[in-house]
Amino acid sequence: MTTWDIAVETVRACLENGVREFVVCAGARNAALVEVLARAEAAGHVTLRQHFEERSAGFFAVGRCMQSEPCAVVTTSGTAVAELLPAVIEAHYQGRPLVLVTADRPARFRQSGAPQAIVQPGIFGGYAGAGEWADWDRRSPWHVNVELEEDFVMGEVEWPELAGPGEAQWPRLAASGLARWLKDDLFRGLVVMLGELEPEDREDVYHFVLDLKAPVVAEATSGLREALGPVVLADPDRALRHQLPGKVLRLGAVPSGRFWRDLEELPEVEVWSVTRSGWSGLARDSHVTLGEVGRVIRALGEAEEAGDALGLLDGNSRSAAEIEEWLEAYPDSEPGMLRSLSQYAALGNGVFLGNSLPIREWNRFAQWDQAIPEVRANRGANGIDGQISTWLGWSAAREDAWCVVGDLTALYDLAAPAMLGQVERKGRVLVVVNNGGGQIFSRVPRMAAMSDRGKELMVNPHELSLRGWAEMWGMGYCRIASQDDFDGLEAGEVPLLVELVPSAKETAAFWERLDG
Ligand SMILES: Cc1ncc(C[n+]2csc(CCOP(=O)(O)OP(=O)(O)O)c2C)c(N)n1
Structure with a gap:
């Protein structure tokens, strides 16, 4: 088979197996796949998005899979493939139908040291299945490694009759x-x-x-x-x-x-x-x-x-009243600000919560009056990586989508906003709780006995502001450092970055009262 034919066959197999969304990360090796996909898009068979950074693209695709449909990431060869590993692991533990279509150099290049030739088959270990499409259960990652020559001659493409997306396979029910x-x-x-x-x-x-x-x-x-x-x-x-x-x-x-x-x-x-x-x-x-x-x-x-x-x-109403009392007493503490934030976010159309403190504090302190249509998080492997990308993937077609992450979590996923031009922008709000590092660790009791240097190494303290990052990606920016600043929080047509800066003093006092 020619390289073009292999590329056509690969994309057709994806379509026949219910994959209709693709995130393309281009390189010379996967150019034939990219061209076939571009034609599938022109024929109305697929939705394509693109990213230059595979780690972020992988997590974006995990987010797309949260809509219960499979999504594929298409990469070139070499370390581009390796960048997908964190997303594959997350999808494995969440049970998501993430498909990895990785272009490879022909097998003769393996272990030769030739550029961008690494050992790709099995690179995801037990975290992704591979082989006959019929063996895919549609609720776990699936790896399609495609050996391609770099030169190819383009031909015509005929599209198969496409059936529905296909159902996930489950074991027999025993209740x-x-x-x-x-x-x-x-x-x-x-x-x-x-x-x-x-x-x-x-x-x-x-x-x-x-x-x-x-x-x-x-x-x-x-x-x-x-x-x-x-x-x-x-x-x-x-x-x-x-x-x-x-x-x-x-x-x-x-x-x-x-x-x-x-x-x-x-x-x-x-x-x-x-x-x-x-x-x-x-x-x-x-x-x-x-x-x-x-x-x-x-x-x-x-x-x-x-x-x-x-x-x-x-004792429920007493516990609830006690929490309310401390939230009111310390309005600029992290929990106090999260409570106010949750009242605004509840007016939106869904919230994605970052790991670390946001998910824990939201569970405990968010408002109780208004049901939020959907709340998501990446709890597969509990990593702080790829969070913003996953949010953008999950909410790609959603107006008024909110995300709340910690500052280190945001700094981990700086390339994520490259997708902002390819998703719904209206009413989108990204909240970064900037408490100057990984403050979850300052809440761990056993850390109290650590040396100052040990604590510093744990928390990664910093004094960075994210204003420049918002500007770089064309996001609006709003800094909230006290309850009064919430008046300036207004979502609009342009995605908004909210930098929430709680008072460290009030936060410490809040926790002392609640835990003390
Ligand atoms: C990929 C990855 N690396 C490291 C960790 C360990 N870890 C858990 S929470 C955390 C700090 C997170 O800091 P930040 O995002 O600022 O949130 P905060 O703790 O302040 O809520 C780290 C490094 C992890 N969960 N995932």
Whole structure:
């Protein structure tokens, strides 16, 4: 086959397997693929976007896959391929259909030291499947490595009759064990923990949880944190530390809260997870049901009321009132500013939360009155890399999309805004909580005993402002250093960068009151 024919076949196979979106990262080696894709775009078969930086492109594609459809990244050969590894790992742990189409030099170049010739087959290890397309389950990364000569002669392309995108493959559903478990020993206290839920799972989870009437720990990414009302624990990490439940039912992705981590050391608490990713999220024994959460719940039938055997919800209004009191007392603290920010963001059309403090503080301190249409995060491998890119991918077609990340997280993904010209811009707001470094580490108790130099190495302190970065990419800019500055926050036609600068003094005082 000629290089052109191989390129045509590769793109056709992608189309036949339901891949309709591509992020192109060009180089000499993948020029034939790029040209075939350009023609597929002209024929109306695909959506193309481009980026010069493969790491960012990979995460952007992970974000696109959050819409349940596969997305491919198309790279040239060499280290361009290696740049995709973090996104592939994230997609592996999230269970996303990320496709990697990597141009390679012909096999004879391998281990020769020739330019841009590295060993590409298997480069993603166990994090991506490869081989016959028929073996792809459409819910995990898939690698297509294509050997191409650099010179090629272009020909015509005939497009196949395209079927629908194809369904993800799931193992056979078995819910009877879980149904029995849910009825046993309810006197020991059942707590439901909600991690990230796909939008199509939410309705079933919502009704099931309300029927169960058990206390709920609802992460913002479940999409049900606000909607479930009085059964949601206002300060779950504190409530559960004092009163240990006998059983935990987790629905959705692995939760980010403290209590989930504590479960590692609490083998007496039985845990059953129902999850699309299949990960138990714990290194100890627990039960896992792999499947679409909504379908598993429907298979359980009517939920029997479990109730609140331990009275965990009794102290709920007191906990909530206490948090409100400290948020009001320290309005310019990081939690205080996040509370105000969440009131603005709730008017938008979805929020993406960065790892580190944003996701934890949002879960604990964001407003409770208004349900936000969708909240997303990259909780697969919990990296701080590629966050802005993933947000842009997830919200590419969405107006009024918000993102909240830490300053180091933003500095990690400086090339992400290159995509701003290829996505919806209206009402887009990127909030960077600039607390001068990785302040999550200053909240870790065991760090208190570290030397000053040790702490400095952990936090990466800095005094940078992101104003110049906003200007570079044509974003509006707004600095918020106190509650009064929120008056200047107005989203518009141009993406807006909000640099949120909390008071370190108020933040320290807030935490001392809450934890003290
Ligand atoms: C790729 C990657 N490198 C390192 C880490 C370890 N890490 C976790 S949080 C964090 C600091 C994040 O700082 P920032 O984005 O400013 O957020 P803040 O802690 O201030 O909320 C680091 C370095 C990580 N999670 N991922």
